[in-house]
Amino acid sequence: MKRLLIILQDLGGGGAEKMMARLASALTDAGNDVTLLMLTGAGVNSARLDPRVKQVELHSVRSSRAVPALARFLRRNRFDALLAALTHVNVVAIAAAALSGTLARLHVSERNAFSHDKHVNPALTVRAAYLMAPLLYRLIPNPVICVSRGVAQDLVDTTITRRQDVTVADNPVLDNDFRDRAPGHPSHRWLLEKSAPVIVAVGRLARQKGFDVLLDAFARLPDPNTRLIIFGEGVLRAELLEQARALGVIDRFDLPGYTRDPLAEVAAADCFVLSSRFEGSPNALVEAMSTGTPVVSTRCPYGPQEILDNGAIAPLVAVDDPAALAQAIAAELTLPRDSNRQARIDAAGRFVSACAVKTYLDALLGSQSS
Numbered sequence: 001m002k003r004l005l006i007i008l009q010d011l012g013g014g015g016a017e018k019m020m021a022r023l024a025s026a027l028t029d030a031g032n033d034v035t036l037l038m039l040t041g042a043g044v045n046s047a048r049l050d051p052r053v054k055q056v057e058l059h060s061v062r063s064s065r066a067v068p069a070l071a072r073f074l075r076r077n078r079f080d081a082l083l084a085a086l087t088h089v090n091v092v093a094i095a096a097a098a099l100s101g102t103l104a105r106l107h108v109s110e111r112n113a114f115s116h117d118k119h120v121n122p123a124l125t126v127r128a129a130y131l132m133a134p135l136l137y138r139l140i141p142n143p144v145i146c147v148s149r150g151v152a153q154d155l156v157d158t159t160i161t162r163r164q165d166v167t168v169a170d171n172p173v174l175d176n177d178f179r180d181r182a183p184g185h186p187s188h189r190w191l192l193e194k195s196a197p198v199i200v201a202v203g204r205l206a207r208q209k210g211f212d213v214l215l216d217a218f219a220r221l222p223d224p225n226t227r228l229i230i231f232g233e234g235v236l237r238a239e240l241l242e243q244a245r246a247l248g249v250i251d252r253f254d255l256p257g258y259t260r261d262p263l264a265e266v267a268a269a270d271c272f273v274l275s276s277r278f279e280g281s282p283n284a285l286v287e288a289m290s291t292g293t294p295v296v297s298t299r300c301p302y303g304p305q306e307i308l309d310n311g312a313i314a315p316l317v318a319v320d321d322p323a324a325l326a327q328a329i330a331a332e333l334t335l336p337r338d339s340n341r342q343a344r345i346d347a348a349g350r351f352v353s354a355c356a357v358k359t360y361l362d363a364l365l366g367s368q369s370s
Helices: 015-029 044-048 063-076 087-100 124-139 149-158 211-220 237-247 262-268 283-290 322-334 341-351 353-369
Strands: 003-008 033-038 054-057 081-085 106-110 144-146 166-168 198-202 227-231 253-257 271-274 295-298
Touching: 003 015, 003 087, 015 033, 015 044, 015 283, 015 353, 063 087, 063 124, 081 087, 081 353, 087 106, 087 124, 106 149, 144 149, 149 166, 198 211, 198 262, 198 283, 211 227, 211 237, 211 322, 227 262, 237 253, 262 283, 271 283, 271 322, 283 295, 283 341, 295 322, 341 353
Parallel strands: 003 033, 003 081, 033 054, 081 106, 106 144, 144 166, 198 227, 198 271, 227 253, 271 295
Antiparallel strands: none
């Protein structure tokens, strides 16, 4: 049994937090003693943790102020390997590990397209973290774990990070027995009693997710009865509702908020759409594919091309092109729902927890993992 520590800012509703909670649980299920440490506090993804995962909260006001407390924790507790996630947390973890003499056991991970993600948060401390991170990634002894080949290549192409400074590990998106599990019951009324085709999307209501483009594409669809549901919360809620009113589709569009079981909603839909402008490795796309539901995705950096085998599994369209997106969605809605279904499910199977656990243990422990 190995003692492993995962370091996050919190367990909020983001995709990285969800995947780290799943990874912590999967590593525990594989026989390891896992602690998940949060620099600030917990969050909705705490409910996803295996009860055997130990939880520690440092209650720091900001991540950047957590270095002394994290260094003290690392000095008092010996772990075989440490894993940090997200750029600003990586910088904090590197500083704390250096102060505590545990840098040799620290691994950091990048979950998104670095060259795009660095522009999202305007906070001074976060921008400083993005400036420092590439230099630190060249100095630390272990390579940065990236969630896709695209994320790894982006880090190399757009920063001083070298090829030898990165490695790749898939997210633990799906349970090992996902093929044998029947989906839950959807909660949305349009999916419970379906009287028209329903398109579903899932994600934060943020510019990155391209939901404004999806709305524009939705308004262009030839069938005026088609409905669109976007599950998620975020700062663009009011803006998206106003856009739907302006496009004349407000009565066929809904923003029901966060859903605890997105798979149940997607499984009942006629099409899932990923309209993102950039990603790292879009977990929602993999989850949608695992249900067998038809999917359409933008060819955004990074992840969809790898997941969808460059369009062989499902359609890929250009970013910020509502006409092309509408055309792809309309085409999928005219096909039999089960067309290419097994190919989607099989492609999703690459992201089961067992595969991710083996890859992460190899990256974190090397020869010790066997």
